[in-house]
Amino acid sequence: MSIAEVPKSRESRSRLSKTPPYAQPQSSNQPECAHLKSLDDLGALNFYCFGGRRDFTDNFRALVVGSGTSQSAIDLAEQLAGTDAAVVYVDASEQVIDVAQDHAKTRGVCDDIEWIQASPLDLAGMDLEPFDYINCCGMLETLPEPTAALKSLKSIVKPDGALGLSFHGKYGRTGVSQMRDMMSLVNRETDDAADAIGLTRAMIDRLPATNWCKRSVDLFPLYDGIEDAEIHDLFLSQQHCELSIPDVWEMLDSSGLFLVEHTREQRALCEPQFAFPEGPLLKQIQKLPRRDQQAATELYWGAITRHTFWAATQPETIAPLTDPDMIPFFTRFAAAHDVQQSILSTAGDEWLWRTRLAGEVDVSITFHVAPAARRFVELIDNQRTLAEIVETILSAYNPRPPIEEAMKIARYVMEVLLRQDLLLVRHKSTSPHS
Numbered sequence: 001m002s003i004a005e006v007p008k009s010r011e012s013r014s015r016l017s018k019t020p021p022y023a024q025p026q027s028s029n030q031p032e033c034a035h036l037k038s039l040d041d042l043g044a045l046n047f048y049c050f051g052g053r054r055d056f057t058d059n060f061r062a063l064v065v066g067s068g069t070s071q072s073a074i075d076l077a078e079q080l081a082g083t084d085a086a087v088v089y090v091d092a093s094e095q096v097i098d099v100a101q102d103h104a105k106t107r108g109v110c111d112d113i114e115w116i117q118a119s120p121l122d123l124a125g126m127d128l129e130p131f132d133y134i135n136c137c138g139m140l141e142t143l144p145e146p147t148a149a150l151k152s153l154k155s156i157v158k159p160d161g162a163l164g165l166s167f168h169g170k171y172g173r174t175g176v177s178q179m180r181d182m183m184s185l186v187n188r189e190t191d192d193a194a195d196a197i198g199l200t201r202a203m204i205d206r207l208p209a210t211n212w213c214k215r216s217v218d219l220f221p222l223y224d225g226i227e228d229a230e231i232h233d234l235f236l237s238q239q240h241c242e243l244s245i246p247d248v249w250e251m252l253d254s255s256g257l258f259l260v261e262h263t264r265e266q267r268a269l270c271e272p273q274f275a276f277p278e279g280p281l282l283k284q285i286q287k288l289p290r291r292d293q294q295a296a297t298e299l300y301w302g303a304i305t306r307h308t309f310w311a312a313t314q315p316e317t318i319a320p321l322t323d324p325d326m327i328p329f330f331t332r333f334a335a336a337h338d339v340q341q342s343i344l345s346t347a348g349d350e351w352l353w354r355t356r357l358a359g360e361v362d363v364s365i366t367f368h369v370a371p372a373a374r375r376f377v378e379l380i381d382n383q384r385t386l387a388e389i390v391e392t393i394l395s396a397y398n399p400r401p402p403i404e405e406a407m408k409i410a411r412y413v414m415e416v417l418l419r420q421d422l423l424l425v426r427h428k429s430t431s432p433h434s
């Protein structure tokens with residue numbers, strides 16, 4: 001069987017007083033919340049950053065810096081409930097911490113989180129035990145020297161640890177960035193935050209069709225009822241840098257970190273195999289180093305508003321699909337979409353998966369459901385190892401086909417489903433992720 005289809009720093013200084021605290025976007029179609037969910041999924045984290053071998057029940061330490069209203073800290077604490085893991089929340093703003101604690105109380109995990117009011121640059125001097133995982137999203141770009149802050153975070157991650165990072169994307173935010181520049185001029189003589197927000201609202205209401213912010217409403221919907229905090233964060237807050245893919249690679253290089261993988265929602269916007277059909281264009285792009293392939297694909301779509309990815313202190317941290325002691329499992333995301341059942345109930349020999357990303361970019365994966373591939377999917381139960389599944393498949397045949405043939409089919413299934421993190425693997429020595 002063949003494998004089918006197998007800057008820099010842009011400053012906009014505002015002199016506003018009494019700015020509203022940061023609030024996570026409320027609109028249902030804002031992509032950013034979804035990125036963070038995938039980033040903190042322990043199954044994905046283990047697969048991408050710990051070779052599938054991290055047992056989260058064994059003294060795992062997670063830190064969320066610039067955590068805001070704390071979605072990531074809560075998600076981690078919920079997944080780690082009942083273990084001896086530590087989840088530490090850090091934010092500079094007392095007001096934000098109060099809101100975050102209310103959210104955590106509502107979700108029943110407030111006491112499972114350690115709360116610290118600090119800046120990332122202070123953390124290195126606080127004598128904290130090193131962390132396995134540090135999440136820092138949407139915060140470094142607000143600092144005057146993001147690379148220095150990233151290096152400081154790296155100094156408190158374990159030697160085999162990982163980071164989940166997220167930065168504003170340069171090209172997807174073209175409209176927002178121009179609007180910020182415009183509002184920085186318009187508000188230059190305004191000291192009052194409420195006035196500045198009022199002026200920004202008035203501007204939004206009369207943006208012409210030619211305006212870049214208006215042109216990119218599919219990326220940043222200026223919906224009715226947009227909150228003041230969101231307007232402030234998008235158009236009026238201080239010192240935002242927006243990064244392209246080459247900027248991200250450069251920042252990681254100079255911090256001694258390795259880019260592991262973009263999260264599910266981002267990957268298709270920067271990996272060429274999602275953008276281009278098999279043919280000369282794809283072939284040519286795939287001759288380039290990985291960072292250049294990603295750079296070209298980012299420019300092709302122009303829709304990355306946020307780079308969200310895992311970085312590691314060591315190269316090559318992704319779990320091997322060839323290890324017979326790995327246990328394949330359908331992810332929380334796949335379970336939510338009933339993927340396993342959907343494949344098994346496919347009437348024809350092709351299963352098609354479609355999902356819509358930021359900027360209304362459609363992504364699809366096609367899966368050829370040959371009988372052995374279907375049986376492989378059927379046997380996945382988050383307990384059987386690859387070796388056990390393959391043995392079960394082979395034992396049904398007489399004469400018995402060579403093991404390599406079954407492994408090839410297993411690998412095909414896993415590679416296809418892995419493209420959107422529908423299926424991942426973990427080592428048999430680890431406990432299942434909750």
Ligand SMILES: C[S@@+](CC[C@H](N)C(=O)[O-])C[C@H]1O[C@@H](n2cnc3c(N)ncnc32)[C@H](O)[C@@H]1O
Nearest residue numbers: 022066067068091092093118119120137138139
């Ligand atoms: C844009 S929000 C991001 C929140 C959350 N990480 C997310 O992605 O939704 C940035 C957060 O960083 C916090 N922050 C800003 N500067 C900080 C600093 N120097 N140290 C720690 N937190 C900071 C702000 O209070 C805010 O809660």
